[in-house]
Amino acid sequence: xxxxxxxxxxxxxxxxxxxxxxxxxxxxxxxxxxxxxxxxxxxxxxxxxxxxxxxxxxxxxxxxxxxxxxxxxxxxxxxxxxxxxxxxxxxxxxxxxxxxxxxxxxxxxxxxxx
Amino acid sequence: xxxxxxxxxxxxxxxxxxxxxxxxxxxxxxxxxxxxxxxxxxxxxxxxxxxxxxxxxxxxxxxxxxxxxxxxxxxxxxxxxxxxxxxxxxxxxxxxxxxxxxxxxxxxxxxx
Numbered sequence: 001x002x003x004x005x006x007x008x009x010x011x012x013x014x015x016x017x018x019x020x021x022x023x024x025x026x027x028x029x030x031x032x033x034x035x036x037x038x039x040x041x042x043x044x045x046x047x048x049x050x051x052x053x054x055x056x057x058x059x060x061x062x063x064x065x066x067x068x069x070x071x072x073x074x075x076x077x078x079x080x081x082x083x084x085x086x087x088x089x090x091x092x093x094x095x096x097x098x099x100x101x102x103x104x105x106x107x108x109x110x111x112x113x114x
Numbered sequence: 115x116x117x118x119x120x121x122x123x124x125x126x127x128x129x130x131x132x133x134x135x136x137x138x139x140x141x142x143x144x145x146x147x148x149x150x151x152x153x154x155x156x157x158x159x160x161x162x163x164x165x166x167x168x169x170x171x172x173x174x175x176x177x178x179x180x181x182x183x184x185x186x187x188x189x190x191x192x193x194x195x196x197x198x199x200x201x202x203x204x205x206x207x208x209x210x211x212x213x214x215x216x217x218x219x220x221x222x223x224x225x226x
Contacts, residue, residue, distance in 0.1 A: 006156075034213060043202065044157075044216045093156055097212035102147075108156040 002028050004096045006106030013084055013113055021079045021109045023094030029074035030096035034103060035067075038091040050077045084113040116141050118205050120217035127224055130192050135220045137186040137203035145206045146186050147214065148177050150199045157202070193224045
C-alpha cells in the first residue's frame with residue numbers, strides 16, 4: 001500500500017509565531033500533493049495543490065502569503081502557517097497522489113494557536 | 115463549480131437497522147470516493163467508484179454510483195456500533211487529477 005506520513009500530529013503554538021507541517025510519501029513518489037483544512041464538525045476544504053518543483057496553486061480565499069507551501073522533492077511537501085492566529089486553529093490534512101489513481105491521506109495535524 | 119452535497123447530515127440509528135446515505139454532485143466526474151473518519155483521526159478510504167452502475171461492497175457497507183443522475187449511495191445493512199463515524203463522499207474535480215471536493219459529511223451514530 002501507499003503510506004503518507006504527516007508530522008507533527010498535533011502542535012500548540014503562540015499567536016504570532018509560525019508553524020511548519022510536513023507531508024511525506026514514504027513508499028512512492030508523489031508528483032502532486034494536496035493540503036486540506038477541516039474545522040470542527042465540518043467537511044474538508046481544499047486549500048492548495050502542490051506540484052514538485054513549481055509554485056503551489058491556491059484555492060480561492062486562501063492567502064498564499066499566510067499558508068506557504070513548498071514541494072521541494074517528490075516525497076516531501078511542507079505547509080507553513082505564518083503569523084498564526086487563533087482562527088487558524090484547525091485540523092490540517094495532506095494527501096499525496098501517484099498519478100490519476102488515488103490520493104492517499106496523511107494522519108492529519110491538529111493545530112491549536114493560543 | 116463542482117458542489118457535492120450529502121444527505122442526511124446526521125443520522126442516529128438503532129443497531130440492526132438499514133439505512134442509505136446519499137451523495138449528489140453538480141458536474142460530471144470520472145471518480146467518486148467514500149471515506150470514513152473517526153473523531154480526531156484522518157480519513158480511511160472505503161470505496162472508489164469509477165463507472166456508471168458501479169457497485170462495491172465491504173462488510174455491512176455497499177456503495178453504488180449513477181453517473182447520469184450524479185448520485186452515489188452508501189447503504190448500511192444491519193448497523194453495528196462500530197460503524198459509528200463520519201462518512202464523506204468526495205469527487206474529483208476534473209479528469210487527470212486527484213484533486214477532490216468533499217461532501218458535507220454524514221455523522222452516523224449507531225446505538226443499541
